[in-house]
Amino acid sequence: MTNLEDWHERLRITSRWIEVDGTPTVPVTGEVHFSRVPRDRWEETLRLLVSSGLTSVSTYVFWGHHEPVKGEVSFEGDLDVAAFLDVADRVGIDVILRIGPWCHGEVRNGGHPDWVVAEHGDRARTDDAGYLSSVAGWYARIAEQVARFCGPTGRIVGIQLENELYDQPDHIATLKRLARAAGMSAPLWTATGWGGALLPPHEVFPLYSGYADGFWAGQGSRWDDSFRDHFRFSHQWDDPGVGGDFREDGLEVVVREVDPEFPPSTCELGGGMATAYHRRPIARGADIAAIANVKIGNGSAWQGFYMYAGGINPRDHAQESHATGYPNDLPRFDYGFQAAFGATGRPGPSLAPLREHNAFLASFGPWLADTFSTLPADAPVAVHDLDTLRWAVRGDGRSGVVFVNTHQPHEPLHPVPDVQFRLALDDGEIIVPDRPIDVPTGVIARWPVRLEVADVRIEWATASLVAVAAGDLPTLVLRAHDGIIPRIALAAGATGVVDGTAVDLDVPIDLVPGSLLEVDGALRVLVMDEDAIERLWFVDGDLLSSDAPLWREGEDLVARSASAPSLERWTGLTFEPVALQTASSPGITAVAVEQRREGSPPRTRYGSFMGRSSAPDDAQIAEVAALFRLDLPGDAEELMAGDRVELEIEWEGDVAQLRADDELIADKFWDGLSWCVDITRIDPDAELTLHVAPISVESAVDLDATAAARVAAAGQLCAVRRVRRVVTARWTAAG
Incomplete structure (x- = not known):
């Protein structure tokens, strides 16, 4: 092969x-x-x-x-x-x-x-x-x-x-x-x-x-x-x-x-x-x-x-x-x-x-591919063990990455106090970090150990590797974790400057999110908190911060948004704003919702198969559903090529159907999340109606705990809370 x-x-x-x-x-x-x-x-x-x-x-x-x-x-x-x-x-x-x-x-x-x-x-x-x-x-x-x-x-x-x-x-x-x-x-x-x-x-x-x-x-x-x-x-x-x-x-x-x-x-x-x-x-x-x-x-x-x-x-x-x-x-x-x-x-x-x-x-990846995964002597932990720290190392004998996980849904893993890692490398043992730390619940980490980046050796760090951005000097992006101080140790003899001030790198130093460390005039290390990391995009070597999805077409950056995106490009020293333009008229407008029929008490089950509840068919939905008419704003003629029109629906119930002139065009089982429907292709003159079957504490369906709590608190849910028409457009910026 x-x-x-x-x-x-x-x-x-x-x-x-x-x-x-x-x-x-x-x-x-x-x-x-x-x-x-x-x-x-x-x-x-x-x-x-x-x-x-x-x-x-x-x-x-x-x-x-x-x-x-x-x-x-x-x-x-x-x-x-x-x-x-x-x-x-x-x-x-x-x-x-x-x-x-x-x-x-x-x-x-x-x-x-x-x-x-x-x-x-x-x-x-x-x-x-x-x-x-x-x-x-x-x-x-x-x-x-x-x-x-x-x-x-x-x-x-x-x-x-x-x-x-x-x-x-x-x-x-x-x-x-x-x-x-x-x-x-x-x-x-x-x-x-x-x-x-x-x-x-x-x-x-x-x-x-x-x-x-x-x-x-x-x-x-x-x-x-x-x-x-x-x-x-x-x-x-x-x-x-x-x-x-x-x-x-x-x-x-x-x-x-x-x-x-x-x-x-x-x-x-x-x-x-x-x-x-x-x-x-x-x-x-x-x-x-x-x-x-x-x-x-x-x-x-x-x-x-x-x-x-x-x-x-x-x-x-x-x-x-x-x-x-x-x-x-x-x-x-x-x-x-x-x-x-x-x-x-x-x-x-x-x-x-x-x-x-x-x-x-x-x-x-090119370094990681030629490494081996090693588990600690007391691992793997049992799946129901919520106390033992879950970690592994991928390394090549000379350097490595410590992977840590204290997150899982439904049954949270417990915080682990006084953590240090004792790692055996080819040239001897290393203890990471230099002093014990408490690892809280919810940490998803990739911590470097004796890893070389742009000829700079990072002995270890308690902030996660994210990526390396190109520039006059490469920038290594590290993610700080909530509840853990981002601490870094460099190889002996390294010199450094943090935000313009010389620092002693012969000992490990603490950094704060937003700080920029320059090492040996060869590498910059940018520490960012988790909220800032969520905005990052790495596009063709560029490090960008954006609140909207973006991509490149030829020489242009393109973003999609219902309002002017906030876009910044990393220069090597700071993030600078990038202006975007559009010829469209995107935006968000409220949709009037008129309730035309109340819902009826739902069945506990509409049927079953292999011990699992069956979804109601059209006749059963018609029997119990509340009916809502949606009155869309009449500005469809303003759309331009590349515009997209969505309905953003906040609703509560069991099953919802969206119909255009009584033809089913979209459906959803309620899970507590909002529902988005692309109506770009729908005839703007069509009558849109929402048919919502109620859900009750007796309904035989398995919900996420947050949604189940909403049903339990109300006894029965059947409502359309808000509908918005969202028009997103293409926004472009040179280069």
Whole structure:
């Protein structure tokens, strides 16, 4: 793979790392489903991925989206995978194509069209001759679209076969043969390795997962140990929890060790979480950041996030549901996934921590790739141990990074007093820091030890590595942690100046967020607090501070916002304002909401399947829902190309449907978060109505604790608190 088969001029894999352009690196991939994102947003989405630090994008090709009726295949409009690949090539981001034919991705039949289910039944996902004939035909149609992006210089650098298939290694090998025969190739052929999967040796690169929580857990279940496990450092990569809702009851998962032929890598670290009707977990930014940091500390060679940008199903009833035999009811349209970029493209809670994580890998990945992960003698801690400090080291014997995690959701880890690390390096033992510190709850850290940056050796620091920005002198950005003084020790003989004042670097010194340390006239060290770090973007070597998402197009910086963004560029000594302009008239206006019908008392359950509550159907919603009419401001004619119009809806209830002239265009299961709907394409003269089914303390659904407390306090919720029309525009700045 990548050597004798499907050689690629830029990418190569070894048993230790992935090499790009001859350099070991730690790539970062984010999942975006092109068929769930409007075509006119593809380029902006991919540019945002690049500006937030991704090196590749992964995307499913859902068979059921393209050929719902046998023989009627479409790659038109939002389904044009070749056009999506053209955009990726223009933007300069590599692609991992996940071709199934069974994908999951919370789509109907896992991606199999209804006619495939009807024709092949239980013989699907096997080497049955009839099923393989159908697959071969489908692969041929994909190849017609994507083959020109394969090959030694192509943007397709990976192809995933099937998904979450545990006991059919020969079938996966057959699928690879069929794909290659159809004309597809990639230097990396991958398959999901979690759940004790048996994979064909040497044929596919096993990739793993890690989610903070999951909608797929059973009704009334507690926070499962399979989720807890991702918040501790270990060298166990298999995950028995993901996809567990599809396995037979009582089937014990055999947790398998990593194949030593391949470096441990991931394709599905939770960048958010979908919402099922019966279970509605909240994915918070710190949860995503903690798992990403733990996986790197564990030795991950490739970070893949699912989802990185959410979307909307391309047609009604294309979702996973009880009606099609799935254990979970998903919304009919919404697939925002609480991702780094939501269904409308709006930044989500995980974007800022993932940008920081990706910036760290961009700056330190080439060094990090050639390191080993080491766990302390008393680790790994048990998943229910809330007291023992969770930490690991990645190093090369001469230097290293100490990874620390004291964050997890639902059951907070306890603060740990009087912490020092005793580390054995090639040239002797080092104790970090020089005096014990208390590590509070909620710390997600990457602390350097004897690490060289721009020929300056940092003995250690109690502030986290973020990235290195270019300039007349390189600037190392460190993140200070709430409750921990950022303290730094430099190599003997170093000279330094802090904010213009000479300091003695023969002893460790304390810094404060915002301070700038210059060392030996070779490196600047900028310490920033967590709020300031959340604004940082690293775009083509520039260090930028922005309150709006931004990307580069040619020589221009582009941001999207409903008001003038606050943008500053790091000069090497300070942040200076950057002026942006737009010819549009963006803004936020209130939407008048008229309640036309009160809601009725909801049922405890509208139905059930496999012990899980079923979502109400249209008739059941009509029976209990309150009805609200939305009166939009009449200024749609002022929109310009590139403008985006959203409805920002603050509501409470069980299920909401947004209808245009009584046609369902969007839906949502309430989880306590606000709801954004892209209405850019909607007829501005259409009558918009919101239909909200109430939720009560008797409703048999599992909510996040914060949302559950709101229901408990009120007894029953059914309201639209506020609706705003948000018009965002493109703002540009030179260079």
